[in-house]
Amino acid sequence: RTRAETTMRVLAGNEADAVAESGTGGSVLVVVDSPAEGERLSRILRSEHTVRVHVGPVADLEAAAIEPTDLLAIDLQAESFDPLRLCSLVRSNEATRPLPILVLASDGRDETRIAKALELGANDYILRPVDRNELLARARTQVKRRRYDESLRRSLQQTIELATVDALTGLSNRRFFESHLTASIARARTDAKDLSLLIADIDHFKQINDGWGHAVGDGVLRDVAARTRDSLRACDLACRIGGEEFVVVMPDADSEAAAAIAERLRRVVADQPFPIGGEMISVTISVGFSTLIADDTDATLTKRADQALYEAKRLGRNRVVL
Ligand code: GH3
Ligand code: MG
Numbered sequence: 001r002t003r004a005e006t007t008m009r010v011l012a013g014n015e016a017d018a019v020a021e022s023g024t025g026g027s028v029l030v031v032v033d034s035p036a037e038g039e040r041l042s043r044i045l046r047s048e049h050t051v052r053v054h055v056g057p058v059a060d061l062e063a064a065a066i067e068p069t070d071l072l073a074i075d076l077q078a079e080s081f082d083p084l085r086l087c088s089l090v091r092s093n094e095a096t097r098p099l100p101i102l103v104l105a106s107d108g109r110d111e112t113r114i115a116k117a118l119e120l121g122a123n124d125y126i127l128r129p130v131d132r133n134e135l136l137a138r139a140r141t142q143v144k145r146r147r148y149d150e151s152l153r154r155s156l157q158q159t160i161e162l163a164t165v166d167a168l169t170g171l172s173n174r175r176f177f178e179s180h181l182t183a184s185i186a187r188a189r190t191d192a193k194d195l196s197l198l199i200a201d202i203d204h205f206k207q208i209n210d211g212w213g214h215a216v217g218d219g220v221l222r223d224v225a226a227r228t229r230d231s232l233r234a235c236d237l238a239c240r241i242g243g244e245e246f247v248v249v250m251p252d253a254d255s256e257a258a259a260a261i262a263e264r265l266r267r268v269v270a271d272q273p274f275p276i277g278g279e280m281i282s283v284t285i286s287v288g289f290s291t292l293i294a295d296d297t298d299a300t301l302t303k304r305a306d307q308a309l310y311e312a313k314r315l316g317r318n319r320v321v322l
């Protein structure tokens, strides 16, 4: 077992074990040549799963699999479509790639095709005449596997989110900002594009906390984050990197474009008062920004934005400084 596998097992934890236990109650999509064959298989599988039957060529694979599907059962003897091609399409299409495939073949006739199907990504096969218990057992095994994979994927997604998203505001956190900035600088250099960075800090935030309490302060942080998100371009990334400090990474923005974005951000905060402790209170931010130059590192680019922010504070707050 590799280290990655071990880590995934630990992350997936008990949740995965619990759902993977039962291989029944899945959704099976049966793809066959004739309604009669579909009914034969469906009659068996229905005793443990929800079954949909598709007869003939699958024109739109994604649409066919758009309903929740845990298993694809494909007739390898079908002649109205190419079952091997279907297997390979399932594996090459991102939406259907994780679906387990069980192929139905004929004893003594299909060895080469079975081998080919397995090579193209089928997970298992069953020989005709189909034995009821064998079909149910093989289907359960694949449904279990599918559920285990799904819960693993969910756990990993949760873990990634916990590691990269700021829980209070839903913006990215400092850790994500740091890796994103490094990648953005590399990108800007490769594409010979501009890159700007701004740091915004809420003015006199301590007074809000001291006057109305920490919970109200948290509400203001959430509101400022929401206004920030709404005022940016789709390509900008906003992060909360500390208590009441936010950064925005602005790809393809020279200092003029960055100044405009920073000023828009300053205004969406300053122009509309915030509901604080039953009153409408005005909140302002100070913003410093910097634009990538030839010898910049993550640290020097960030440092210039930070110095500009310091200058914005010194000059009286509620302003943007380069
Ligand atoms: P300045 O205009 O110079 O930035 O003044 P300030 O009061 O905003 O600056 P200061 O850095 O002194 O205060 C920041 C405050 O932010 C102090 C801290 O209690 C508060 N803070 C930090 N993190 C959080 C948080 O997650 N929630 C709340 N409610 N407050 C926080
Ligand atoms: Mg401060």
Ligand code: MG
Binding pocket: 201, 202, 203, 204, 205, 206, 244
């Ligand atoms: Mg502050």
Ligand code: MG
Binding pocket: 201, 202, 243, 244, 245
């Ligand atoms: Mg601060």
